Amino acid sequence: xxxxxxxxxxxxxxxxxxxxxxxxxxxxxxxxxxxxxxxxxxxxxxxxxxxxxxxxxxxxxxxxxxxxxxxxxxxxxxxxxxxxxxxxxxxxxxxxxxxxxxxxxxxxxxxxxxxxxxxxxxxxxxxxxxxxxxxxxxxxxxxxxxxxxxxxxxxxxxxxxxxxxxxxxxxxxxxxxxxxxxxxxxxxxxxxxxxxxxxxxxxxxxxxxxxxxxxxxxxxxxxxxxxxxxxxxxxxxxxxxxxxxxxxxxxxxxxxxxxxxxxxxxxxxxxxxxxxxxxxxxxxxxxxxxxxxxxxxxxxxxxxxxxxxxxxxxxxxxxxxxxxxxxxxxxxxxxxxxxxxxxxxxxxxxxxxxxxxxxxxxxxxxxxxxxxxxxxxxxxxxxxxxxxxxxxxxxxxxxxxxxxxxxxxxxxxxxxxxxxxxxxxxxxxxxxxxxxxxxxxxxxxxxxxxxxxxxxxxxxxxxxxxxxxxxxxxxxxxxxxxxxxxxxxxxxxxxxxxxxxxxxxxxxxxxxxxxxxxxxxxxxxxxxxxxxxxxxxxxxxxxxxxxxxxxxxxxxxxxxxxxxxxxxxxxxxxxxxxxxxxxxxxxxxxxxxxxxxxxxxxxxxxxxxxxxxxxxxxx
Ligand code: PMP
Numbered sequence: 076x077x078x079x080x081x082x083x084x085x086x087x088x089x090x091x092x093x094x095x096x097x098x099x100x101x102x103x104x105x106x107x108x109x110x111x112x113x114x115x116x117x118x119x120x121x122x123x124x125x126x127x128x129x130x131x132x133x134x135x136x137x138x139x140x141x142x143x144x145x146x147x148x149x150x151x152x153x154x155x156x157x158x159x160x161x162x163x164x165x166x167x168x169x170x171x172x173x174x175x176x177x178x179x180x181x182x183x184x185x186x187x188x189x190x191x192x193x194x195x196x197x198x199x200x201x202x203x204x205x206x207x208x209x210x211x212x213x214x215x216x217x218x219x220x221x222x223x224x225x226x227x228x229x230x231x232x233x234x235x236x237x238x239x240x241x242x243x244x245x246x247x248x249x250x251x252x253x254x255x256x257x258x259x260x261x262x263x264x265x266x267x268x269x270x271x272x273x274x275x276x277x278x279x280x281x282x283x284x285x286x287x288x289x290x291x292x293x294x295x296x297x298x299x300x301x302x303x304x305x306x307x308x309x310x311x312x313x314x315x316x317x318x319x320x321x322x323x324x325x326x327x328x329x330x331x332x333x334x335x336x337x338x339x340x341x342x343x344x345x346x347x348x349x350x351x352x353x354x355x356x357x358x359x360x361x362x363x364x365x366x367x368x369x370x371x372x373x374x375x376x377x378x379x380x381x382x383x384x385x386x387x388x389x390x391x392x393x394x395x396x397x398x399x400x401x402x403x404x405x406x407x408x409x410x411x412x413x414x415x416x417x418x419x420x421x422x423x424x425x426x427x428x429x430x431x432x433x434x435x436x437x438x439x440x441x442x443x444x445x446x447x448x449x450x451x452x453x454x455x456x457x458x459x460x461x462x463x464x465x466x467x468x469x470x471x472x473x474x475x476x477x478x479x480x481x482x483x484x485x486x487x488x489x490x491x492x493x494x495x496x497x498x499x500x501x502x503x504x505x506x507x508x509x510x511x512x513x514x515x516x517x518x519x520x521x522x523x524x525x526x527x528x529x530x531x532x533x534x535x536x537x538x539x540x541x542x543x544x545x546x547x548x549x550x551x552x553x554x555x556x557x558x559x560x561x562x563x564x565x566x567x568x569x570x571x572x573x574x575x576x577x578x579x580x581x582x583x584x585x586x587x588x589x590x591x592x593x594x595x596x597x598x599x600x601x602x603x604x605x606x607x608x609x610x611x612x613x614x615x616x617x618x619x620x621x622x623x624x625x626x627x628x629x630x631x632x633x634x635x636x637x638x639x640x641x642x643x644x645x646x647x648x649x650x651x652x653x654x655x656x657x658x659x660x661x662x663x664x665x666x667x668x669x670x671x672x673x674x675x676x677x678x679x680x681x682x683x684x685x686x687x688x689x690x691x692x693x694x
Contacts, residue, residue: 080282082308085227085256090172090316098319100133108132126328134324137314141327144334145302149274149287154307157314158330160321162263162288162301165313166230167194169284169303172312173227173257174200182221182229184213186238186415188261191230201225206416211238211381213246219253228257234264237412237423239383241270248273251280257309259284264385266292266344267351274304281306291386293333293340298326347386351426355380357436357457358390364453365443372444373397378420387425395420398442405438406531430517430555433459434531437557441533451561459557461515503677505581509574513566514558518578522677524551532556532567536627540666541571547670564630572637576644579673583609588679591688593672601655605668607676608648611694615642618652619661626659634662638669 083091099111109115111133117123118130142156149156159165174181176199183191185206192202203226205218218229229250233242251258262285265272274285284305290296300322303313322330333340362377369376375398379391389412392398399411399422410423424435436459445453503522510516528545530538532554545552554575558567583589586609593607615638621631642649651668655661687693 080255080280082281082306085173085282086312087171087173087175090312093315095315096319098133098136100136100320104132104135126325130324132324134320134322134327136319138322138327138330141322141331141334144331148334148337149272149302149304151274151277151304152307155277155304155310157303157305157310157317158322158327159301159303159313159317161290161299162261162286162303163190163194164299164317164321165286165301165303166190166259167197168313168316169228169257169259170194170198170200171316172309174198176200178225179227180223180225182218182226184218184229184231186211186235186412186418187230187232188236188263200227207235207238207242209417211235211240211417213242213250215246215249218250222254222256226254226256228259229254230259230261232261232263233270234262234268234383234385236263236385237387237410237415237418237421238381238389239264239385239387240381241268241384244270244273248276251276251283255282257282257284259286261286263288263291266340267347267386268384270384277304277306281308284309289330289333292344293330294343295329295333298329300326300330347426350429350432351383351386351388353429353460354424354426354432354435355383355388357459358388360456360458361436361439361453364456368445368449368453370443370445371449373401373442375443381421387423389418389421389423391419391421393420395422398422398439401442402435402438405441405535407435407438409435429461433461433557434555437531437533454559454561461510461557503582503584505578507574507578507581509570509577511566511570513562514556514570516554516556516558516570516574518555518571518574519551519553520575520578520582521551522579522582523549525549527551528553530554532571533558533560534564534567534628536629537564537568537571539627540629540662541575543663543666544575544670544673547667548674550670550673564628564633565636568629568633568637569640572640573644576641576646579641579645580647583677585687586694587687588681588684589688590676590678590680591694593675595668595671601653601657601660601664603651603653603655603661603664603668605665605672606648606650607669607672609645609676609694610648610689611646612648613643613646614648615639616650616652619654619665621658621661623658626662629662631658631662634665638665 113133114131118127120127138158142158143153145156146153157165180201180203181191181195182203182205185204195202203221205214205221208214231242231247233247234240247260260273262272265287277283284303287302289300358377358380365376373394375393377390377392381389395413396411399409402409412418412421412423436457440453505520507518526546526549528542530541532538541554544550554571556567556571560567591609595605597604617635617638623631625631638649638651651665653661653665655664
């Protein structure tokens, strides 16, 4: 136990002497508030909601309700909790409180989180290093040996970023006990770990500071809410020097809501742990497969999967940097950590939802470039499995409203603006989940979107064409398809056509007030004429020929088949004719033409609002 700690020996004298800024809301937060030059008329928003109507007031500078909820959750007193704009703010404030620029040092244990060093350097504070052992454990003797009279703070990270392992709690305690300055234990990932938080040591060690965050296990990185737990005296220094209203009212509200329901966080953590096991087992299978079946394009092997107690895995690949870049070109972003000590050739892979995790493996298999039977074998051995419907709903925030043929229409489409036109009886959005033994497809769309899209079918040229539908049709469109591409492209293209047709048909709803017909005019040398009638009577006329068998990875004989599948399931008459000297242009003109006609046909016309545009009274 550290008994000899005297805080005033460690806090910079100017901070001790500082008279803190006192803000208007320090003393009064209720009454007729004419003390803070706020706008008494309320926020200049058209329709203030319960969340926004008080936003003309400055927030509570100390987020008392939130801190008290955090204290209850973490088993400390409310005056032992500081809330910051991310734990990055807490790191920055720690250096300001304890380190004299151009004089004092901090000590870090590489490989570790980079912000300790960056924050110190911003303040012109030197950084000493006591590397972790090669097995990534804390080298207590070396860490203590690196301490000198100007060492003020030791930063330890457990579970550690980027390696994912925890540091032994007894080893940490030895450092806390033997160093008379400040020891910070960053527990950003603690909820994913089997190890207990060290917050119970706070009552024994007045020099201990624990950092936590809502960015990881609570899934709230966007609100920027970090936490420091420490003695009430240290917390008072945080509060003395922080910007007066460092946490905005919206973030505080959302954070409070989350902290009061920790069981939701625990459920998400459980799901991520299952996903981590899923990803890890597939990486292990790939590791074995690469030995029997070397990649034809990249001389790579998986050399190590670092045991993780966090929501990421660190994996050592030969050629890690080349793999990271190739994955990024396919839209899958992982972090290269090969420049960190003990982490040569590593990629840090965050654990995503099942669709994202599968997308990682699909892209990785493409990057590794197996063909023919080898590719088929890899696919079979990896055994990528779709998420259960419940999981994917949870991941995307969708709610199901009805079911047909394993498909569902969604009322609540995450990230998609709902149409504002009050004439529209229901939102023109759809969600289709379609599974067969050949393909697994998820489509989300919003006819009244702006063209946002996220499309991944495993066929790059097909993706590029489907993007045209989103962009030129102003349709928000997410398509994710995992298909049996090791056999060929047929099922993927056909089934995306079917599912997209179904999704469009659902989103059309009863077609009241829409234009119904669409057509486009020729475009430059690539002339595509596309005519559409949302008639309810499926029909395709497709008049064009291709001189090449493939454009990119898309077989040209599948183009007509795609439009056929789409027209049948969209229940529309679709007529396309195209000519161009170049097949790429020809196909692109067909997709863009389709997008434009679709945009015209689904357009709401206020002059026929509420009417079915057919003399039959139904379409
Ligand atoms: N500590 C560690 C170990 C981290 O990995 C991160 C973010 N990656 C942070 C702190 C910062 O988190 P926050 O979002 O709370 O600023």
